[in-house]
Structures are given as structure tokens and as C-alpha cells.
Amino acid sequence: MSTVFDDAMARFAPELPLAVGFSGGADSTALLVACARRWPGQVLAVHVHHGLQAAADDFEHHCADLCRQLGVPLQVHRVDARAAPGDSPEDAARQARYAVFGALRPEPSLPAPVRCVALAHHADDQVETLLLALSRGAGLPGLAAMPARMVRGGMVFHRPLLDVTAAQIRDWLRAQKLSWIEDPSNGDARYTRNRIRAEVLPALERAFGPVHATFARSAAHAAQAQQLLAEVAAGDLAAAGDPPRIAALRQLSRARRANLLRHWLAAQGDAARPSAVQMEALLDQIEACRTRGHRIHLKAGRGAVQRDGEVLRWYNCPPLPKASR
Incomplete structure (x- = not known):
């Protein structure tokens, strides 16, 4: 049987x-x-x-x-x-x-x-x-x-x-x-x-x-929703550029901006995955970034996200902060 x-x-x-x-x-x-x-x-x-x-x-x-x-x-x-x-x-x-x-x-x-x-x-x-x-x-x-x-x-x-x-x-x-x-x-x-x-x-x-069956069903629903968010993030990243342009990020809602940034950072590897606190700080800095001289240098995972001219870059070994161009 x-x-x-x-x-x-x-x-x-x-x-x-x-x-x-x-x-x-x-x-x-x-x-x-x-x-x-x-x-x-x-x-x-x-x-x-x-x-x-x-x-x-x-x-x-x-x-x-x-x-x-x-x-x-x-x-x-x-x-x-x-x-x-x-x-x-x-x-x-x-x-x-x-x-x-x-x-x-x-x-x-x-x-x-x-x-x-x-x-x-x-x-x-x-x-x-x-x-x-x-x-x-x-x-x-x-x-x-x-x-x-x-x-x-x-x-x-x-x-x-x-x-x-x-x-x-x-x-x-x-x-x-x-x-x-x-x-x-x-x-x-x-x-x-x-x-x-x-x-x-x-x-x-x-x-x-x-x-077991009900929990597996909940996990499957979460996986389906995450797949949808990943597709949205991929489209948003394609429009914002890779690395993403700060001006393009600022055009998105906070939730959609966070979704794009998580997707972008995940592509850099496990070392780039930010904590919830790090992500909130990064979102705040992007929202406040209204001038060419505004610096962004924040820890993200085991590295850092830094402003480089008009874009954001992630560095595995965080460089020293420098003025934006």
C-alpha cells in the first residue's frame, strides 16, 4: 500500500x-x-x-x-x-x-x-x-x-x-x-x-x-505574495537604475521604496541584508535627501549604503564618509 x-x-x-x-x-x-x-x-x-x-x-x-x-x-x-x-x-x-x-x-x-x-x-x-x-x-x-x-x-x-x-x-x-x-x-x-x-x-x-497542512498553506500564501513583491521590485529597480538613482527612489511611496531597496540589497549577497532598524534609517535619509550636498552613509547588514553622486552604492567594507558630488 x-x-x-x-x-x-x-x-x-x-x-x-x-x-x-x-x-x-x-x-x-x-x-x-x-x-x-x-x-x-x-x-x-x-x-x-x-x-x-x-x-x-x-x-x-x-x-x-x-x-x-x-x-x-x-x-x-x-x-x-x-x-x-x-x-x-x-x-x-x-x-x-x-x-x-x-x-x-x-x-x-x-x-x-x-x-x-x-x-x-x-x-x-x-x-x-x-x-x-x-x-x-x-x-x-x-x-x-x-x-x-x-x-x-x-x-x-x-x-x-x-x-x-x-x-x-x-x-x-x-x-x-x-x-x-x-x-x-x-x-x-x-x-x-x-x-x-x-x-x-x-x-x-x-x-x-x-x-502542518494549515501552516504550510499560510507559508504558500506568503511565498506567493513575496513573488509578487519581487516582480514589482524588479520593475521599479529597472526604472530607477542599478545602482538606484536617489531622485527615482524619492518618487516612490515609502513602502515601495523599501521593497525596491530590499530587493537591490538582497542581490548584493547575504552580507548586505539590512535589519529593520537599518532600513528605516535609510528610508528616512532618502526622504531627507533634497540637496546635492546631503550625505548618506548608513550601515546595512555587514557593510554600508553610501551616496555616490546621484546614486546609492553598497560597500562590503564600509568606506569612510565623503561629501557627495
């Missing part, structure tokens, strides 16, 4: 060959086994060794054993995923993983280079992501949660299990008589996601019943 997991995998149609992010946990084990069975000789397992806990070597050995049984080539990438002071450990580990997928080694056993990656995020992860975004006061990009497909660094990432719960994945594994490893850090209450999983989600389900 077909399961929810089987149905999700039947709908999955990636470009081959395919890399699968493989931690050794339940979710990535199920994804790897299903992909290896469906596309033999076309799948590469990729294990990221974060080096953050004593059990990391055991995870690697477990992954290697299963890949030998499946006949799937395995690449192990060791990274330094320690977070800088003040940064999120979870975000540092996530960034390290994406860097690995952007620099995969050629795999001789595959018929072509890998351009496609499958990740095992599931419905519970999606709910946690949405709740995290709400707790941080995120805008539409955050409330859209995780997309089923995205392109990053020239690589296409798929999340085929976003409609499948963690419990359904484990039921499938038990039916297949497959084992997996449990990451001990999943029970560590210092991590916000773990507290959401252990405390918040059970309380929501007691109050409202199953929330």
Missing part, C-alpha cells in the same frame, strides 16, 4: 545525477534509500562532518556503512561550522553545508556532474521554520519558510518531503526495516528549534489539532 512518503517521492522528478544531503538521521536516510532505489547509479550521498560534537565520527562511519550496502558513492566534507560570537550556531552550520554543496568534488562513478541536490527537510521542519520567523518578526520572505525548490550558487536544491511529517518518515523506515542514528543535539534545549519541537508544537496541536 502506498504511503504519504511514497506518494511524495513519486512526485519528485529531479535532474539526474542527484546529490542527497545525508546526515545519517531518519529523514536523510529515508530520502537517500528511496532515491538510490529509484535511480541506481545516479545518486551521490554527501555527508557534512561539522566537527561540533564527539559523536560526529560515529555519524560518518554509520553513513559510510549504509552507502556501501546501497552501492552509493559517498563524499565526506569536513567543515569548521563554529559560529562567530553573537552569531547563530544553527545558521553557521547551515551556511557551511551550502558551501559544501556549491563545491562538490567530481564523482567518477556518475555519468555527469551533479547540478541538483535533494534535502530531507519535512513538514515538521517547515512548521518550525515558520514559527521561528514569526518569533523574529520576519517579513514575507521569512514567513514563506522553505521553498520546495530553489537555486543557489548555480545548484538546484529540492525538498521533496515538505508534505511528509517526521512520524510518517519514521513509519516508512520501520516498514522497510531500516535503522538510523539520532543526533543527541536534537534534545538540547539551548537550540530554539528544539524548544519549538518539544514544547510549542505539542501545545499548538493540543489547542488546534494537526497544524
Whole structure:
């Protein structure tokens, strides 16, 4: 009998060959086994060794054993995923993983280079992501949660299990008589996601019943609205120029100006993403910029936005303020 997991995998149609992010946990084990069975000789397992806990070597050995049984080539990438002071450990580990997928080694056993990656995020992860975004006061990009497909660094990432719960994945594994490893850090209450999983989600389900489908629907609505805003921003940026002309920015409403600036800064990279406070300060300065001598030099993300003649520019390493021309 077909399961929810089987149905999700039947709908999955990636470009081959395919890399699968493989931690050794339940979710990535199920994804790897299903992909290896469906596309033999076309799948590469990729294990990221974060080096953050004593059990990391055991995870690697477990992954290697299963890949030998499946006949799937395995690449192990060791990274330094320690977070800088003040940064999120979870975000540092996530960034390290994406860097690995952007620099995969050629795999001789595959018929072509890998351009496609499958990740095992599931419905519970999606709910946690949405709740995290709400707790941080995120805008539409955050409330859209995780997309089923995205392109990053020239690589296409798929999340085929976003409609499948963690419990359904484990039921499938038990039916297949497959084992997996449990990451001990999943029970560590210092991590916000773990507290959401252990405390918040059970309380929501007691109050409202199953929330996975309704939360996913809200995330999909947010994603659709964000797509519309992105299209408006792209049109406005084309009219204002890139880099944007201050005079053109001043012709837009404050909300539309903010939408254009977020779109423009996002294109500069993650380091350019401004906080809400930084964006409000930038909008105020643009509104006040009525003379040729008005300076603009404001922090934005890990760099700065500065007036350069009649346009705005973003600098990764903030230059010293200078008079406008």
C-alpha cells in the first residue's frame, strides 16, 4: 500500500545525477534509500562532518556503512561550522553545508556532474521554520519558510518531503526495516528549534489539532505574495537604475521604496541584508535627501549604503564618509 512518503517521492522528478544531503538521521536516510532505489547509479550521498560534537565520527562511519550496502558513492566534507560570537550556531552550520554543496568534488562513478541536490527537510521542519520567523518578526520572505525548490550558487536544491511529517518518515523506515542514528543535539534545549519541537508544537496541536497542512498553506500564501513583491521590485529597480538613482527612489511611496531597496540589497549577497532598524534609517535619509550636498552613509547588514553622486552604492567594507558630488 502506498504511503504519504511514497506518494511524495513519486512526485519528485529531479535532474539526474542527484546529490542527497545525508546526515545519517531518519529523514536523510529515508530520502537517500528511496532515491538510490529509484535511480541506481545516479545518486551521490554527501555527508557534512561539522566537527561540533564527539559523536560526529560515529555519524560518518554509520553513513559510510549504509552507502556501501546501497552501492552509493559517498563524499565526506569536513567543515569548521563554529559560529562567530553573537552569531547563530544553527545558521553557521547551515551556511557551511551550502558551501559544501556549491563545491562538490567530481564523482567518477556518475555519468555527469551533479547540478541538483535533494534535502530531507519535512513538514515538521517547515512548521518550525515558520514559527521561528514569526518569533523574529520576519517579513514575507521569512514567513514563506522553505521553498520546495530553489537555486543557489548555480545548484538546484529540492525538498521533496515538505508534505511528509517526521512520524510518517519514521513509519516508512520501520516498514522497510531500516535503522538510523539520532543526533543527541536534537534534545538540547539551548537550540530554539528544539524548544519549538518539544514544547510549542505539542501545545499548538493540543489547542488546534494537526497544524502542518494549515501552516504550510499560510507559508504558500506568503511565498506567493513575496513573488509578487519581487516582480514589482524588479520593475521599479529597472526604472530607477542599478545602482538606484536617489531622485527615482524619492518618487516612490515609502513602502515601495523599501521593497525596491530590499530587493537591490538582497542581490548584493547575504552580507548586505539590512535589519529593520537599518532600513528605516535609510528610508528616512532618502526622504531627507533634497540637496546635492546631503550625505548618506548608513550601515546595512555587514557593510554600508553610501551616496555616490546621484546614486546609492553598497560597500562590503564600509568606506569612510565623503561629501557627495
